[in-house]
Structure formats: C-alpha cells, structure tokens
Amino acid sequence: MTTRRTFLKNAGGSVALASLAPAITSVAAPNRDKAAAEDLFKLGMAGFTFVNFNLDQSLEMMRKVDVRYLCIKDFHLPLNSNEEQINAFHEKLKQSNVTGYAVGPIYMKTKEEIDNGFAYAKRVGVKLIVGVPNEDLLPLIDKKVKEYDMRYAIHIHGPDIKLWPNAKSVIDAVKDLDPRIGLCFDMGHDARFGDDPIADLEKYAKRIFDIHLKNVTAAAKDGKTCELSRGVIDIPAFVGMLRKIKYDGSCSLEYEKDMKDPLAGIAESVGYFKGVCDATKSGKRKA
Numbered sequence: 001m002t003t004r005r006t007f008l009k010n011a012g013g014s015v016a017l018a019s020l021a022p023a024i025t026s027v028a029a030p031n032r033d034k035a036a037a038e039d040l041f042k043l044g045m046a047g048f049t050f051v052n053f054n055l056d057q058s059l060e061m062m063r064k065v066d067v068r069y070l071c072i073k074d075f076h077l078p079l080n081s082n083e084e085q086i087n088a089f090h091e092k093l094k095q096s097n098v099t100g101y102a103v104g105p106i107y108m109k110t111k112e113e114i115d116n117g118f119a120y121a122k123r124v125g126v127k128l129i130v131g132v133p134n135e136d137l138l139p140l141i142d143k144k145v146k147e148y149d150m151r152y153a154i155h156i157h158g159p160d161i162k163l164w165p166n167a168k169s170v171i172d173a174v175k176d177l178d179p180r181i182g183l184c185f186d187m188g189h190d191a192r193f194g195d196d197p198i199a200d201l202e203k204y205a206k207r208i209f210d211i212h213l214k215n216v217t218a219a220a221k222d223g224k225t226c227e228l229s230r231g232v233i234d235i236p237a238f239v240g241m242l243r244k245i246k247y248d249g250s251c252s253l254e255y256e257k258d259m260k261d262p263l264a265g266i267a268e269s270v271g272y273f274k275g276v277c278d279a280t281k282s283g284k285r286k287a
Contacts, residue, residue: 047073104130158189
C-alpha cells in the first residue's frame with residue numbers, strides 16, 4: 001500500500017511541494033531543515049467554510065478529511081443559545097471527535113453586541129473570540145478581556161472594506177491595549193491587500209491568536225480564494241515561519257471557493273497542508 005509519506009518521497013518530497021506555490025515568499029523565510037520534529041500548531045476549520053451546510057453535514061466533511069478543530073459560527077450555534085443547546089452542540093462535536101476552540105467571527109458594532117458576544121463565548125466555554133469590532137469600541141473590549149480573561153482576535157478583510165484591511169491596521173490600533181487583544185490573521189486577505197503574509201506572520205507573531213489558512217489567485221483585490229496548493233502564497237515557506245515563531249494556535253482552513261460543493265477543494269487543501277508539514281519536518285522517518 002502506498003502511504004502518503006512514500007508518495008511524497010517518490011514525488012520529490014519537499015522540493016516538489018515547494019514548486020507548486022512559489023510566488024509570495026518572504027526574503028527572510030526560515031530554513032525548513034530546522035523544522036521541529038513535532039509541530040506546535042494544529043489544523044482546524046473556520047466555520048464560515050460551511051455557511052451553506054448544517055452542523056451534521058459540516059462535521060461529516062470534517063470527518064472525511066480528518067480535521068478535528070472548529071471555530072464556531074453562530075449559524076451553527078446561535079448567539080442566544082442556552083446551556084442545554086450548548087451542551088447538546090458540544091456532545092455532537094465530541095461524537096465526531098471535534099473540538100470547538102473559538103467562536104466567530106462575530107461582528108460587533110454596539111456595546112450591546114460586545115456584551116452579548118463575550119457572554120456567549122463564556123457560555124460556550126471557549127477562551128478566544130474572533131471578532132470584527134468598530135474601532136471606537138476597542139476601549140470597551142479592553143475592559144472585557146480583563147473581566148473575562150479571554151483573548152480577542154480581530155479578523156482582517158483585505159481591500160474589500162475599510163475596517164481592518166490588513167494586519168498592520170489591527171496592530172497599530174491595539175498595540176497599547178491589553179495583550180489579550182490581537183489578530184485573527186487571514187493570510188489570504190493580507191496578501192490581497194498587497195502585503196507579505198510570511199513577513200507579517202513573523203513581524204506580528206506575539207499578537208496573532210488565530211490564523212485563517214487560505215491561498216488566493218492574486219496578490220490584488222481581485223484575487224480569489226483557491227485550493228491551498230494553487231495560489232500565490234508560498235505555503236511551505238509559511239509553514240516554516242509558523243515553526244520559526246513557535247506558533248501554537250490553530251491554522252483554520254477557510255475555503256471560500258465552490259461554497260455549495262466545497263469538499264473536493266477542502267480535501268485537496270487539507271491533504272496539501274498535511275503533506276507540506278510532513279515532508280518538511282526534520283527527523284522524519286524514512287518510508
């Protein structure tokens with residue numbers, strides 16, 4: 001039986017993988033031969049990927065690609081869910097060997113929406129909110145993260161909207177606030193804004209609490225989400241930087257192509273990411 005490791009070896013291992021996505025790469029990309037034997041980061045799914053599917057259908061897709069961490073969206077678990085509904089939700093995840101590690105993105109334009117969002121996260125039992133707040137509400141969020149002892153990661157959206165277009169816009173706004181306020185680093189949107197996601201991953205490492213893993217067809221506003229192996233971001237270099245900064249959070253695939261029939265693209269992207277990670281590990285056993 002041909003194993004994934006054998007296949008990668010026969011295909012040229014990391015050399016073949018690296019050749020698939022060479023375009024956006026930082027000049028300071030780390031030496032992949034120094035990769036840790038065991039990665040600190042984990043692979044997850046961003047809930048928005050499943051916007052057109054119910055929870056059972058979403059978990060079935062996760063089972064098929066063997067991904068076990070989920071950032072929970074409110075279309076699967078509404079913001080007004082009570083304790084009984086939340087317990088039933090977690091039990092369903094447990095039966096699929098999936099852990100809900102965060103909630104969001106949650107858009108927060110008022111004090112009430114911030115209050116509700118933090119209360120919701122506490123009821124769900126997570127310690128990370130991915131949020132999109134109005135900038136004038138950051139002082140209130142600063143108080144809330146202290147009150148709840150919870151991290152708050154602001155999601156970026158590239159050139160599509162003026163609010164939080166790239167990593168720098170978030171860091172500039174929160175650098176003097178509680179260190180539990182940081183960034184959900186959507187690497188695809190960062191690239192679409194014209195920035196270098198590999199350099200930004202290193203530069204802002206201490207404030208990156210969550211990553212939306214994706215690739216895009218162009219480093220421009222008209223760039224679209226594509227399969228992880230087919231875009232302009234150098235994924236092997238990105239993995240190398242994750243290891244260099246010792247990132248220990250989730251890299252959650254947000255697949256926004258073919259959203260009514262995404263499984264093939266999800267499977268290709270998950271397989272590619274796992275293959276890159278495996279092929280570039282130091283000390284890996286020979287097949």
